[in-house]
Amino acid sequence: AMQQKVDQHELYEMIIGQVQADGYAQVAAMLSDATQIYHPGGRGGRGTQLAQLVALGKTKQREMDAAASIPGLTALTEVRHFEEGGRCLDLQAEANAAAPLSPPLIPNYVTRFVATHKNACRVAKFNPTGTLLATGSADTSLKLLDVEKMKVYTQSKGEPVDDVSPSRPVIRTFYDHTQPINDIDFHPTNPILISASRDCTIKFYDLKTQVKRAYRCFKDTHNVRSVSFHPSGDYFLAGTDHNVIRLYDVASAGCYCASNRQHDHTGPITQAG
Numbered sequence: 001a002m003q004q005k006v007d008q009h010e011l012y013e014m015i016i017g018q019v020q021a022d023g024y025a026q027v028a029a030m031l032s033d034a035t036q037i038y039h040p041g042g043r044g045g046r047g048t049q050l051a052q053l054v055a056l057g058k059t060k061q062r063e064m065d066a067a068a069s070i071p072g073l074t075a076l077t078e079v080r081h082f083e084e085g086g087r088c089l090d091l092q093a094e095a096n097a098a099a100p101l102s103p104p105l106i107p108n109y110v111t112r113f114v115a116t117h118k119n120a121c122r123v124a125k126f127n128p129t130g131t132l133l134a135t136g137s138a139d140t141s142l143k144l145l146d147v148e149k150m151k152v153y154t155q156s157k158g159e160p161v162d163d164v165s166p167s168r169p170v171i172r173t174f175y176d177h178t179q180p181i182n183d184i185d186f187h188p189t190n191p192i193l194i195s196a197s198r199d200c201t202i203k204f205y206d207l208k209t210q211v212k213r214a215y216r217c218f219k220d221t222h223n224v225r226s227v228s229f230h231p232s233g234d235y236f237l238a239g240t241d242h243n244v245i246r247l248y249d250v251a252s253a254g255c256y257c258a259s260n261r262q263h264d265h266t267g268p269i270t271q272a273g
Contacts, residue, residue, distance in 0.1 A: 012037050014050040021047030113150040113169050115143055119180070127186040132207070134193055136181030142195055144172040144207065174205050176214040183226045185273075188233045196224035202238060202248075218248060228273020239269025 012035045020028035031037075117137035124135045126147075133145045149169040179198035186193055191207035195214075202224055203214035222240035229236045238246040243265045247256040258264060 009037060014053075017047045018050040113145075113153055115145060115170055117141060117143070122181060123183050125184050125186065128188055132186070134184050134186065136184045136195055138180035140175065140177040140180060140197070142174040142181060142184065142193070142205070143170050144174070144193070145169045146171050172207070172210070172212065174212050174214070176203055176205075176212075177201065182224060185227050185229050185236070188229055188231055190233060194227055194229070194236065196227040196238065198223045200224060200240075202227055202236075218253065220246070225268065225270055226272040237272035239272035241268045243267055243269070245269050245272060 012031070016028050016031045016035070016037060019031065115135065117135070117139050118141075119137055119139035121135050121137050124133060126133050131147050133147055133150075135143045135145070137143075146169050149167065149171075153167065153169050174193075174195075177195065177197040177199050181195050181197050183196040184193060193205045193207060195203050195205070197203070200220045200222060202218040202220070204216035205211075206215050218238075220238065220240055222242045224238055224240050226239040227236055234250055236248050236250065238248060240246070244257050245265070248254070249256070
């Protein structure tokens with residue numbers, strides 16, 4: 001948009017200069033007032049630039065029309081321009097550009113299953129094997145879904161999706177936060193899900209049991225925006241509204257920060273890992 005505005009300003013400036021150079025000073029002044037573009041006095045500068053550009057354009061168009069009528073002449077014409085100091089053209093690229101473009105492919109998909117929260121769904125993530133999907137919501141809940149069940153489940157319109165029947169894709173709903181959930185992550189090897197929330201906590205959920213509450217909680221002093229496990233699963237990163245990123249030891253619950261304060265951010269951490 002900025003480039004277009006600059007180009008438009010330059011065009012109007014040339015038009016005003018050309019009108020003035022042709023002897024229509026009053027008309028040029030009116031155009032200058034209407035467009036708020038200053039036009040220098042006299043007949044120099046940009047005065048005749050527009051006429052020169054139009055002449056060059058017509059000459060180039062005549063050459064292109066003549067070359068198009070003779071097979072093989074287009075490439076020779078471009079080579080001549082290059083030898084005279086013009087731009088170097090990629091003839092292969094020109095040939096490719098002349099070829100008809102195929103229409104873009106529109107992806108096809110079929111909605112297999114729709115799970116809903118009582119408020120906005122803020123995050124969704126697959127586990128490392130792709131067999132489970134977890135979602136976190138502004139309603140403070142998390143849902144755990146079985147991917148294979150989603151593929152084969154036949155859902156009626158308006159049907160509730162709570163985890164009541166064993167055949168339902170939603171296999172667990174967790175309730176343990178008091179504020180919206182910002183981020184979630186699966187442990188790389190163990191059946192563990194962690195969640196980060198605006199309530200300044202990071203909570204651990206055991207996916208092997210049917211318990212709907214967290215079995216472990218890490219507390220922070222700020223809104224926790226993001227969490228991410230290390231590939232080993234022994235550590236995880238946490239980004240908060242504070243400018244210092246945290247590295248936690250899962251076993252000891254120890255928290256580590258950079259020793260050099262100059263390496264810290266100057267604002268909140270929006271994404272960790």
